[in-house]
Amino acid sequence: MPGDYPSADFEILDGGAVRQVLHLPTGMTIETDRVRSDPIAVPATYTLHFHDTVARPGEIAQAALRHLRVWLMRTYGRAPYFPPAQ
Numbered sequence: 091m092p093g094d095y096p097s098a099d100f101e102i103l104d105g106g107a108v109r110q111v112l113h114l115p116t117g118m119t120i121e122t123d124r125v126r127s128d129p130i131a132v133p134a135t136y137t138l139h140f141h142d143t144v145a146r147p148g149e150i151a152q153a154a155l156r157h158l159r160v161w162l163m164r165t166y167g168r169a170p171y172f173p174p175a176q
Contacts, residue, residue: 095153102161111154116144120154130162 095113103110104124111120118140125131132155140147 095150095157097157097160100154100157102158104165109158111158113150113154116140116150118144118147118150118154120151120158122155122158129166130159132159132162
């Protein structure tokens, strides 16, 4: 289903100054720089690597960045805050 990107579709590599998120079904890679002052920060700039045949690369990139943010919060000890539903 378009727009549905489960966590199992992504592999996150956190090594050194660059973080990579690989979208396994398409082989698309998103690279971001690590912010040294805040280990869970995700910069607004990123680099995409993908083949011309990948449909909706922008949508996949946004899903990858969401998964990266959640992964960083879990890895570095800060759980995301979800306000109670009203």
